[in-house]
Amino acid sequence: MSAHRTGGKRPGLYPLRLTVTAKVLVFGGHAIARRLGKTGLPDRSIAETWECSDVEGSGSVVADGPLAGVPLRQLVLDQPEALMGAGWSGRHFPVLTKFIDAAGALPVHLHADDEAAQRLEGQPNGKTEAWHILDAAPGATALCGVKDGVRADQLRAALEAQDFDAVLRRLPVRAGETLYVPGGTLHSFGPDTLVYEIEQTSDIQQHAMRWNMEDGSPVGDAEFSSNLDMLMQQVDLDARPDFTPGLRVAVGDGVERVFLCAGPYFALERWRAGTAEPLRHSFATAQILSNVGAPVRVRAGDWSGELDRAETVLLPAVCGEVEITGPADVLFGHLPDLDRDVRRPLVEAGYPLQAIAALGAGARGVETRESRT
Known part of the structure; x- marks a missing residue:
């Protein structure tokens, strides 16, 4: 590993299996192992597994091949x-x-947007995120965004009283749908909800709860008041995102591509394939490939390997193309060129700009630019 850091000849990039960080938090359970089938987890209530991370202190490291042991940050x-x-x-x-x-409800919280993160938190960026619902119990809901007409003082009073439904929107949650959550949006989901989340690289957050999500211990009055002070400086009272089923495109015999969300910070797609022909995907930017179905065989150039249930592999841009033998049900997360990677294939498939804009805040910028030309 030291040779890679000190300017020695670097091995070429290939599909990278990464180390995973498991987070033990009070709202977690056993669904990632028992329902998704992910192996290698401790027999504890796991709330999150960070599949591809360059967050300070929880960064992924290459797990196999010539680059084994090299941190993702170093490859960047x-x-x-x-x-x-x-x-x-x-x-x-x-x-x-x-x-x-x-398994339990997440704390009501928000993540700063870029401007607030830089101005108030001393961080280079905030955290816009999106949730793709893999599974949810009947009647499951999520809180997301402040109700229309709620003033800042009303919001603060309700948060102090922990009366969240008085001021926050409660939305129905259904498997297969996706919610793009801009920075500054108050939110929570659970219980009984299993999610794949994609977001900006950040662990910045402000909570509105009187308990700590690490161990459930109480938050004292002074700390709670300070947390709300910072939260109120960062909240976006106008953010009211909605779930979307995504936009589907047939790309082969029994091969389907669904654009789940897209914005300036990330895009997420779900691809499914049967056995008539393999799934083939060409790309020009790194792809985070996560398997949410049965084990599949993945091929990229000279590299070939099996991707088990709930496993992830990072496909560097230089790979350019991947082939997956079906039946397959996989997710591709990436940093898009919105015009090339999102708008163009969807317009060619017949989708109007308004529908594309609904995939995420950033796509609206594409609509605006194009409408002026």
């Missing part, structure tokens, strides 16, 4: 374009993905 610095795509540069991998088991 050493081989930015081979990893992320032509013309890209940055100091960290920009996308974070997780499986989340909300």
Whole structure:
């Protein structure tokens, strides 16, 4: 590993299996192992597994092959374009993905947007995220966004009283749907909800709860008041996102591509294939490939391997193409060129710009630019 850090000859990039960080939090359960089938987890209530992470202190490391032991952060610095795509540069991998088991309800909280993160938290970026619902109990709901007409003082009073339904929107949750959650949006989901989450690389957050999510211990009055002070400086009173079923495109005999969400920070797609022909996907930016179905055989160039249930592999941009033998049910998360990777294939499939815009806040910028030309 030291040779890679000190300028020695670096091995070329290949599909990268990464180490996974398991988070033990009070709202977790056993669904990631027992329902998704993920192996290698401790026999404890696991709330989250961080599948691809460059968050400080919880960063992924390459788990196998010639680059085994090299942190993802180091690959970003050493081989930015081979990893992320032509013309890209940055100091960290920009996308974070997780499986989340909300066996219990998550705390009501928000993540700062970029501006607030830089101004108030001393962080380089905030955290916009999206939830793709893998499974949910009948009647499951999520809180997301402040009700229309609620003033800041009303919100603060309700949060102090822990009366969340008085001021927050409660939405029905259904498996297969996706919610794009801009930074600054108050939210929570669970119980009995299993989610794949994609987001900006950040662990920044402000809570509105009187308990700590790490161990359930009480939050004292002074700390609680300070938390609400910071939260109220960061909350977006106008953010009211809604779930979407995504936009489907047939790309082969029994092969379906569903655009789940898309914005300037990430896009997420779900691909399914039968056995008539393999799933083939060409790409120009790094792809976080997570398997949410039965084990599959993955091939990229000279590399071939099996991706088990709930496993993830990072496909560097230099790979360019992947083939997956069906039956397959997989997710691709990536940092998109919105026009090339999202708008163009959806317009060619016949979708109007309004429908594309509903996939995420960033896609609306594409609509605006195009409407002016």
